[in-house]
Amino acid sequence: MDTPQSPIRILIVEDDPMMQLGLEQSLSLKSELDVLEVVGDGYTALERTRSLQPDVVIMDIGLPKMDGIAATKTIRAELPNVHVVMLTSHITDQEVVAALASGADAYCVKGTSVENLVIAITAAQEGASYLDPQVARSVMNHLQTPLPEDDAIKIGQLSEREMDVLKLLVEGQSNPEIAAALYLSPNTVKTHVRGIMNKLAVDDRVKAAVLALRAGLVK
Numbered sequence: 001m002d003t004p005q006s007p008i009r010i011l012i013v014e015d016d017p018m019m020q021l022g023l024e025q026s027l028s029l030k031s032e033l034d035v036l037e038v039v040g041d042g043y044t045a046l047e048r049t050r051s052l053q054p055d056v057v058i059m060d061i062g063l064p065k066m067d068g069i070a071a072t073k074t075i076r077a078e079l080p081n082v083h084v085v086m087l088t089s090h091i092t093d094q095e096v097v098a099a100l101a102s103g104a105d106a107y108c109v110k111g112t113s114v115e116n117l118v119i120a121i122t123a124a125q126e127g128a129s130y131l132d133p134q135v136a137r138s139v140m141n142h143l144q145t146p147l148p149e150d151d152a153i154k155i156g157q158l159s160e161r162e163m164d165v166l167k168l169l170v171e172g173q174s175n176p177e178i179a180a181a182l183y184l185s186p187n188t189v190k191t192h193v194r195g196i197m198n199k200l201a202v203d204d205r206v207k208a209a210v211l212a213l214r215a216g217l218v219k
Contacts, residue, residue, distance in 0.1 A: 007034035008125050011054040013045040013071070014038065014087075015063050019110070023058065023087075026114045033121065042066030049075050049082060056121050059104070061088040061095060069095075069102045076103030076204070083124040087117065096135045100206050106130035126174035129206055155211065157199050165192040170209045 010033055014020050020038045028035050036052050039045050043065040049057055057075060061068040072084045085106040086099045099107055105124035108117055109132045120130040158166065161182075168178045179189045193205065202208050 005032075007032055008056055008121060009052070009054045010035045010121070011045070011048060011052060011057045012038040013040075013042070013057060013059045013063065013068065015040045015060065019060075027117075030114075030118055033118070040064070042068060042071035045071050046074055049079060053079065054082060055125050056083045056085055058085050058087050058117075058121070061086065061090045061099065069098050072099065072104050073102040083127075085117075085120050085124050085130075087112075091135050100210075103204050103206075105206070107135050108132045109134045123174075126176070127205070128174045128177075129209065155200070158196060162192050162196050162199070165189060166196055166208065166212050169193065169196070169205055170212045 010027060012020065012023050012027070012035060014023060020040070024035055024038050027033050036054055037048055039048050040063075042063040045057065045059065045063070045068075046066070057072075059068040059072055063071070068086065068088065072086070075082055075084060083105045084103065085108060086104045087108045087110060088095075088099075089110045090096075090099075091109055096107060105127075106120040106129060108120050108130070112132060116132070120132075123130040164182055165178055168181055173181065175186050175189045175193065178184070179186045182189070184192075193208075196208055197203065197205070200208050200211050202211065
């Protein structure tokens with residue numbers, strides 16, 4: 001028999017009291033989620049993430065004391081197993097790209113449905129990525145800039161198997177999904193992903209996917 005899967009443990013970081021209440025109530029109704037706590041600023045988010053070590057942090061950008069991008073960067077550097085879903089009203093190209101560069105796994109715009117937010121949370125937890133359709137264009141616009149020659153050289157250094165893994169990574173597939181598609185073990189896929197990031201000189205999957213898209217590996 002399959003072992004029941006543990007709920008995804010969530011920390012909500014949001015400074016608006018009404019949003020706090022709405023998020024906590026709506027996500028607490030989902031049996032696959034476990035809302036641990038709600039905090040209202042970036043500094044407290046760091047402290048509670050270190051203490052609670054949730055699976056996923058739902059992070060706003062515009063926060064007092066420390067903004068969500070800075071908090072995300074610190075969380076991802078200190079606790080790489082903690083994933084971050086940005087949930088914000090900020091949708092400028094600069095903010096979207098900065099949030100993804102800070103290590104966020106997913107980006108949702110406030111007002112999205114609870115169902116889409118749960119999809120983003122699940123994707124982040126599984127090591128995949130999720131972009132709200134409202135910000136996907138911002139990312140694509142950023143990707144249309146010419147690929148520096150050094151980055152093109154880095155892409156060329158990948159092995160054939162690493163290229164196979166990278167193409168599936170760009171499609172947002174998690175390590176278990178990539179393993180199943182390529183008939184590899186999850187540990188082998190993890191090793192390939194680590195090798196890809198080392199060769200491309202990036203520190204997360206999103207940045208690797210950005211380089212792959214800009215190189216034209218995936219249309």
